[in-house]
Amino acid sequence: VVFNVAAIANNNLQDLKTGQLVESTPSKQQWALVIGVIASALVIPPVLDLVNKAYGFAGAPGASAHALPAPQAGLISALGQAVIQNDPEKWQLMGWGVLIGAGIITLDWLLSKTTRSMRVPPLAVGLGIYLPTASTLMVTMGALVGWWFDRGADRTAKPDATKQLGVLLASGLIVGESVLAVIFTALVAFTNNQFPIGVVGDSFSTASEWLGGIAFVLVIYALYRWVGRALSAA
Known part of the structure; x- marks a missing residue:
């Protein structure tokens, strides 16, 4: 629950920041979100069903030899299983991930204070770790x-x-x-x-x-x- 609340709060902050950059208002952004949700609900399910029938997704039942990778779904699934099953090994891996993330953030902060242009963006490093x-x-x-x-x-x-x-x-x-x-x-x-x-x-x-x-x-x-x-x- 806490993880979901933090993710939603981060998403809202990103939306508000983007709205400020384009001189929008929170009410207009909410209407845009409503329209986006309706459009996504109408378009995404049939497209995903089409992709599943054509290729399937890696790790899913009945996936073909040309199954498409789903690293984000696999990551969220692994996190959920670690929490629900209370697997010590997976919790240990999550702990190592937290330490690595903290180290990268610290390194990025140090580089921002000691160099002019050299940085190590934590988001880019994280994407590079789990994306193919x-x-x-x-x-x-x-x-x-x-x-x-x-x-x-x-x-x-x-x-x-x-x-x-x-x-x-x-x-x-x-x-x-x-x-x-x-x-x-x-x-x-x-x-x-x-x-x-x-x-x-x-x-x-x-x-x-x-x-x-x-x-x-x-x-x-x-x-x-x-x-x-x-x-x-x-």
Whole structure:
């Protein structure tokens, strides 16, 4: 109960802080939350059911060989089992986690007092510990791309507007990837084929990963260059 109260309080503080940044009011934020809850209740359950039928989730009954990992769900499940079952080993691991977290927070505070730019964000470290590398690697790459773009934006005539367009572009990529993933999942579920749009065999898998990565880098570079030039010409 205490854990849930703390999590909800933290969520409310984050919402209020965000509302202050965008000059919103608590009442408008509450209405936005109501709309968000209704929309989520209508959209998320059928999408999750579709994903479960197409792939399944790692650790769940009936999961396929291509089951999707669910690290957050696994973490919360492990915490709940440790509390309910009162497992000494799991409590010990939780204690070590608390000590590691306290150490990282202390190190971050010391670096903030002794250096200008070197920091160890506790949230980033925590995400790196329990999220798979496939997820954290792209977060790191995104941070590097954002840093590179912000440096270029600072040299333009409208740095703030350029950075905002960069954020919008990144947000569009995230949303677009999610929409395409749902569409692809629907194809897998309805055709009962794990590779419904595959045009080459398994022998091309390694080459396709390299080609896809190179194409992604080139597209990102071209899009961000286009954003910078569009604002410079405006």
